[in-house]
Each structure stands twice: as C-alpha cells, then as structure tokens.
Amino acid sequence: MKASILVPSALALVAGLGFTFSNTSEGYALLSHSLSTAQRDFRVYNTFINSGANNNVAPDTQFPGAQGAVMAIWKGCIEWGSRLHGNGNGDSTQNGDLGSGGANFDATFQGEANYVGTLGDNICSTVSGTPNGVLAYTEINGSGSWRMRFYDSWNWADGPGSISGSQMDMQSVACHEYGHALGMDHSANAQATMAPAIGNGQTSTRSINFDDIAGVQAKYGVAGANKPIVSGITSAVLGQITITGSNFGANNEVWFTRQNFVGTGTPLTVGGVASTNGGTQIVVSVPNDAQSGDVLVRNTSLSGGVSLSNAWPFDISSIQCPGQGTVCTGFPNSTGATGELYIFGSQNVAANDTVLTAAAVPANQFGLFVYGQGSGLLPVSNGIFCLNGSAFYRLGIVQTTIFQTASYNLDLNNLPPGGQISAGQTWNFQFWHRENGGVSNFTDAVSYTFCN
Ligand SMILES: [Zn+2]
Known part of the structure; x- marks a missing residue:
C-alpha cells in the first residue's frame, strides 16, 4: 500500500x-x-x-x-x-x-x-x-x-x-x-x-x-440548493427516531454511526426509507448496531456529495429501552430473608416473553403477582406494599415451590381489564404471598419498561 x-x-x-x-x-x-x-x-x-x-x-x-x-x-x-x-x-x-x-x-x-x-x-x-x-x-x-x-x-x-x-x-x-x-x-x-x-x-x-x-x-462545489438538510432529531417511540429537515427524497438512506470496534468503517445504513410532509420528515427504526454518533440522510435519487446531508448528533440513550429499577425494598418474611422479585424476558411486547419470578419466599404458600404504574409505601400485614394501593392489578394465584420460589408467565394478550400493557410504558411489579402462620408479606418491587 x-x-x-x-x-x-x-x-x-x-x-x-x-x-x-x-x-x-x-x-x-x-x-x-x-x-x-x-x-x-x-x-x-x-x-x-x-x-x-x-x-x-x-x-x-x-x-x-x-x-x-x-x-x-x-x-x-x-x-x-x-x-x-x-x-x-x-x-x-x-x-x-x-x-x-x-x-x-x-x-x-x-x-x-x-x-x-x-x-x-x-x-x-x-x-x-x-x-x-x-x-x-x-x-x-x-x-x-x-x-x-x-x-x-x-x-x-x-x-x-x-x-x-x-x-x-x-x-x-x-x-x-x-x-x-x-x-x-x-x-x-x-x-x-x-x-x-x-x-x-x-x-x-x-x-x-x-x-x-x-x-x-x-x-x-458550493452546497447545492437540493442537498438534504437535517435540522433536528426527536424520538416519540423507543427504538425509533423522527428526523426533521428539508430536501429529503421519496427514497432515502439514513446513515448511523456503527458501534465501536465493529465493521470496517462503512457507515451503518438503513435503506428504502420514505419521507413525509413534503420531504421534511423521516421516521426510521434505529438498527441494533448503531451507537451514539451522527445521523446523515442520503437522497438516493441524487448522486455525489449533493445527495448526502449534513451530520447531526444523535444520542442513542434517547431511544433505548430503559433497564429495570428497584421501586422499593420489602421487609424480611418468615424465612428470615427479604423476598426478591426478578423479571426475565426481552422487554419486547411482540415477543410477549416476560416471566415474573419471586425468590426467598416461604415454601408451599399461595401468592400472586401484582402490578401497576404508580408506587407507594403502604404497610400491609408483615410487609410493605410498594404500588399505588388504589390502582393496581392482580395476576393469577400461584403456589410457591419447596425451593421458596414462584413463577408466572405474563401473557400480554390476557391481562386483567384496565391493566393492558403497551410498548413505551413502565410498570411496577411485586409478589404478594401468604406467610407461615396466616398473615401476608411482599417481595421487593421492580420497575420494568416494555418496548418495541
Ligand atoms: Zn499539512
């Protein structure tokens, strides 16, 4: 070379x-x-x-x-x-x-x-x-x-x-x-x-x-009058951005910055993207390999430098599905430990693969998972209820195992009336169970965001 x-x-x-x-x-x-x-x-x-x-x-x-x-x-x-x-x-x-x-x-x-x-x-x-x-x-x-x-x-x-x-x-x-x-x-x-x-x-x-x-x-050459211009990026839906500007074509490529240390420098592009509002708006899903960097738009009906827009900064954290969070920590139950809640799955509503699991709870007791969008700190029986006590939903009753766990497959297509879950929403979950001796207690509560 x-x-x-x-x-x-x-x-x-x-x-x-x-x-x-x-x-x-x-x-x-x-x-x-x-x-x-x-x-x-x-x-x-x-x-x-x-x-x-x-x-x-x-x-x-x-x-x-x-x-x-x-x-x-x-x-x-x-x-x-x-x-x-x-x-x-x-x-x-x-x-x-x-x-x-x-x-x-x-x-x-x-x-x-x-x-x-x-x-x-x-x-x-x-x-x-x-x-x-x-x-x-x-x-x-x-x-x-x-x-x-x-x-x-x-x-x-x-x-x-x-x-x-x-x-x-x-x-x-x-x-x-x-x-x-x-x-x-x-x-x-x-x-x-x-x-x-x-x-x-x-x-x-x-x-x-x-x-x-x-x-x-x-x-x-001086920037052409027909050169695409990016003047803003917003996100109303997780995983998706709306690019505003002018001179976008009927058919465009959107260029993203590829993740560090991946690829050979060739821009990460999404092709076949239409514009709306008279060539002033593009809505596009952000590909998995993208990272924070710049976004550019290329009008594929043009060629050369005039076809490619200016570079506009893009922060990928603005469109990513947030991670789980702790809503509140419970009180110790009759096992001597504090019950724990774990949520497994992809966070993708279409995948419908969310699994709720409680651990460190008394064995062989009935219980149920509850969820809601609000939170609170309400003493109930031996424990603390971390959801909004007047706006929460109950899932089906389960029995805890001899391993002091309980599990529930959350079917997004079969939820209690009023408790429908959509992409972009964050919900709080907690497990409510019988104690040895007849009273009840709770695990800690976890927040979980559902996305596209
Ligand atoms: Zn020089």
Whole structure:
C-alpha cells in the first residue's frame, strides 16, 4: 500500500512562539484526489499516550458518547461539514460555529477502531518515531482513501477549551489533516487551517477560515440548493427516531454511526426509507448496531456529495429501552430473608416473553403477582406494599415451590381489564404471598419498561 501514497502531507511545528501572520490573501491549493461519498467515514484508534490527550471526560450533547481524543478528532473533522453540526457548539473557542464548509461535502463519524488500518481504512491514530518538527501526517492513495497519524511524542491536548502554551492542539491538527484527507493541499494564507505550520498552544485553526472554505467549495462545489438538510432529531417511540429537515427524497438512506470496534468503517445504513410532509420528515427504526454518533440522510435519487446531508448528533440513550429499577425494598418474611422479585424476558411486547419470578419466599404458600404504574409505601400485614394501593392489578394465584420460589408467565394478550400493557410504558411489579402462620408479606418491587 505504501507505493500508492501520493501525498504524505504533514503539518509542522512552528519553531518558537509569537510568529506573525503576514499573509491574508487567498492561498488555498488543492490535491488531485477527492473523496467519494463511499469514503466519507472516519474512525479514531485512540492510542494517545500522554495524559493531556485524554483528560476531557465531560460529556457534550453535540458529541454524544465520546470523550478525550475521540471527541477532539471528531470535532476537528466535522468542522469541514456543509453546515452547523447540531447547534454548532462543542468548542468554546468558536461557540456555535462547528461545521463551516458550505460545500457538497460532509463526513460521517464511524466511532472507534482497534487497529491502525491501511490507507483504505480512513482511521486516525498515533505513530511513534522521530518527528523532526512534524506533528502529524496524512497518507492518501489515488482512489481517495487515507490514514491519519499523529506523532505520539508531542504533548497533545484534547481541549475542549483553550490549552496551555506547552501543549499541541489535537483538534486543530485533526482539522488540518482532515483537510488533506478530503483533498486540500497547504495554503499560502498563514491564517488558514491549511497553513503548513501551527504553534504551541494555538487553537485558532480549529475553525476553518474563508480561504479554507473557498478551497473545499472549489473542490466539491458550493452546497447545492437540493442537498438534504437535517435540522433536528426527536424520538416519540423507543427504538425509533423522527428526523426533521428539508430536501429529503421519496427514497432515502439514513446513515448511523456503527458501534465501536465493529465493521470496517462503512457507515451503518438503513435503506428504502420514505419521507413525509413534503420531504421534511423521516421516521426510521434505529438498527441494533448503531451507537451514539451522527445521523446523515442520503437522497438516493441524487448522486455525489449533493445527495448526502449534513451530520447531526444523535444520542442513542434517547431511544433505548430503559433497564429495570428497584421501586422499593420489602421487609424480611418468615424465612428470615427479604423476598426478591426478578423479571426475565426481552422487554419486547411482540415477543410477549416476560416471566415474573419471586425468590426467598416461604415454601408451599399461595401468592400472586401484582402490578401497576404508580408506587407507594403502604404497610400491609408483615410487609410493605410498594404500588399505588388504589390502582393496581392482580395476576393469577400461584403456589410457591419447596425451593421458596414462584413463577408466572405474563401473557400480554390476557391481562386483567384496565391493566393492558403497551410498548413505551413502565410498570411496577411485586409478589404478594401468604406467610407461615396466616398473615401476608411482599417481595421487593421492580420497575420494568416494555418496548418495541
Ligand atoms: Zn499539512
């Protein structure tokens, strides 16, 4: 693969601080290659070794699921996007302005890789060696794919704000190197992100300037009037998102970020998705292999960069079925232990496979599982009733086993009147049983959400 390198484009360290910018003229230059829509993915192999490279652990709603070097490089690359990435926030040095290219060009963050990869893998990683003033470089092959390397001997900083004067800014360097990846050469404009050098502590080139913008627009064309635009993502149903925007086609692909360490960088896509409301809305189920990242929409009746929308942040926790929770803990029963409730199954209403199980309850006693959507703390007999005492439903009577357990297959198609369960609802369950000696007691209560 080495033989196919066209341009090992590097970014150098400016010797010393305080160098002056004197050239403000248009100075961009273009490399011969461009990236097809099939090569818009980028991944990060996070092998940075200095502590400052991964000490940003604060979540950012515009970069969900990422932190440290991964988040910094994600920010650096999407700055070249056609329009604001989400609300454009995420970089305090250019508030509300991440995503500035205005061209028929958008990249898709495809999560983390766990290998360096070849030139065709579009992965950002570190490399050891003697840099001689070089910070990083991007290898490019003739078919329009690439690999980005950062020398790990530098004191890299992941931001997210300004950095100290002894550090090198990873986001700025990623932004510069991704400029090479997409087909930009060094600019003669010293204030451009594509200027060939950067100083210690410098963060100004996180933001591409007019010269860089002119370059990417010359390479890919000014963003077309028919280019799909994503302007929001909401979720009314677990497992599903509604994408709002404009210029969506009759038939679209929705691109998701694939789970870390899975796949080869090819975006996770859902095809054959129609739009509604005059091409302004798309409803799509989120595939299992998706993770938090970006969502893009491609109008399949178009081709090239104009067919692919801007990248919009997507937090998968907003659509995932929540886990179980404890509603309240019971009192010890006549076994000496506190009864426990377990709920097994897929949470999927169509699967209808929920099994309620009580444990550590008295053997050979009658009991029944109860459920409701409210909660309470009502002392009853020897125990504590954790549901709303005036709005709960009883399931069929069961007998506990000699192993001090009881079990019930919850049939969603055969529930008590008024107690129907639907996807998206959370219900609380508890087991109510006779004690040895004639009184009653309860297990703890567990909340359980049903989903599609
Ligand atoms: Zn360079």
